[in-house]
Amino acid sequence: MTDLIIRKTGPAGYITLNRPQALNALTYDMCLEIEGTLDAWRNDNDVNLILIDGAGERAFCSGGDIADMYKSGQTGDLSYGRNFWRDEYRLNAKIANYPKPIVTFLHGFTMGGGVGVGCHASHRIVCETSQIAMPEVTIGLIPDVGGSLLLANAPGFTGTYLGLTGDRMDASDAIFAGFADHFVPKDQWDNVKSTLLSSGDTSAINSLSPPPARLADWQTDIGAAFAGATLGAIYANLSDTPPLAHARKLMDRNSPLAMGAAIPIIDAARNTGTIEAALEMEYRFTYRAVADSDFIEGIRAAIIDRDRTPKWRDTTAGDILKMTAPLGAATLDLSGAKL
Numbered sequence: 001m002t003d004l005i006i007r008k009t010g011p012a013g014y015i016t017l018n019r020p021q022a023l024n025a026l027t028y029d030m031c032l033e034i035e036g037t038l039d040a041w042r043n044d045n046d047v048n049l050i051l052i053d054g055a056g057e058r059a060f061c062s063g064g065d066i067a068d069m070y071k072s073g074q075t076g077d078l079s080y081g082r083n084f085w086r087d088e089y090r091l092n093a094k095i096a097n098y099p100k101p102i103v104t105f106l107h108g109f110t111m112g113g114g115v116g117v118g119c120h121a122s123h124r125i126v127c128e129t130s131q132i133a134m135p136e137v138t139i140g141l142i143p144d145v146g147g148s149l150l151l152a153n154a155p156g157f158t159g160t161y162l163g164l165t166g167d168r169m170d171a172s173d174a175i176f177a178g179f180a181d182h183f184v185p186k187d188q189w190d191n192v193k194s195t196l197l198s199s200g201d202t203s204a205i206n207s208l209s210p211p212p213a214r215l216a217d218w219q220t221d222i223g224a225a226f227a228g229a230t231l232g233a234i235y236a237n238l239s240d241t242p243p244l245a246h247a248r249k250l251m252d253r254n255s256p257l258a259m260g261a262a263i264p265i266i267d268a269a270r271n272t273g274t275i276e277a278a279l280e281m282e283y284r285f286t287y288r289a290v291a292d293s294d295f296i297e298g299i300r301a302a303i304i305d306r307d308r309t310p311k312w313r314d315t316t317a318g319d320i321l322k323m324t325a326p327l328g329a330a331t332l333d334l335s336g337a338k339l
Helices: 028-042 067-074 079-096 113-118 147-153 158-165 171-177 186-199 219-226 231-236 242-251 256-272 275-292 295-304 317-324
Strands: 004-009 012-017 049-054 059-061 102-106 109-111 123-126 131-133
Touching: 004 028, 012 028, 012 186, 028 079, 049 059, 049 186, 059 102, 059 113, 067 079, 067 275, 067 295, 079 113, 079 275, 102 113, 102 186, 109 113, 113 147, 123 171, 147 158, 147 256, 147 275, 158 171, 158 219, 158 231, 158 242, 158 256, 219 242, 231 256, 256 275, 256 317, 275 295, 275 317
Parallel strands: 012 049, 049 102, 059 109, 102 123, 109 131
Antiparallel strands: 004 012
16 A cells, blocks of 8 residues: 555645554655655646645544654664655745645644644645644654744744643644634535545635634633743743643653753744744754654653653753754755745
């Protein structure tokens, strides 16, 4: 079974992530094949728009397939992860800059690498099963794949909250936070896809108003705590209100180094406002992640041994500065990503 189903249907290019048994987790080869396909369709006059969806009922894409990163890291190989992230980030930038409409159907889990494929698209559709998150800090990584820019653009300090907690968003929260655009009930998706594939016209997306967003109701509490400039300041502001008690519970499981570094990375994205700058900042951390962060330990605890008891390293302000410092000659090169 091929991991991607790629075809042209009418005026549309159509990509289906086809690893339902792995919640459509994104492999390195899938990244490269999606990129090559989008490159080919960019100047194809027979393709007016792109559809991307995921096979199965459980997920659009649950994230990057990180098992190979663990294996390579265990052998001291730093190049595999660095190359994967470099090429994945180039794909993320191309999706964000694509000159034709890209419509993504984000059912079930859309997390991590799935956000990079699904949430930089021009038209992002969610439904009642959607669960979207940037949970990288739970495995010792920072919100990446351009997610820091999405988080930076969320209302108030919602993005800092989401980046440090890894909390999941339903359809309403995702639209409120800027990770999605349209709420369409799942039982209407086949009709929407059929119309898009026959017409090539995104006006076929008839969205409904989603229920009120939980995150909208939590804005006062989120702003009171997550405006802090450091992880310590944010922790100090976590009161016992239900939203902030929930935040503390989630944060207590996460890597302090990853959370501490996520704050300046999200803040930088607020200031620069471009996908390229956000990815360059994220790559500073991920380039060093295998050797110098909690990433390998986080993977071990989450998917290798599955004991859910990672042993996070002690973290200082100096460690955070080291992980977010410019890379010099190794700076992320996104040549060809800005179309």
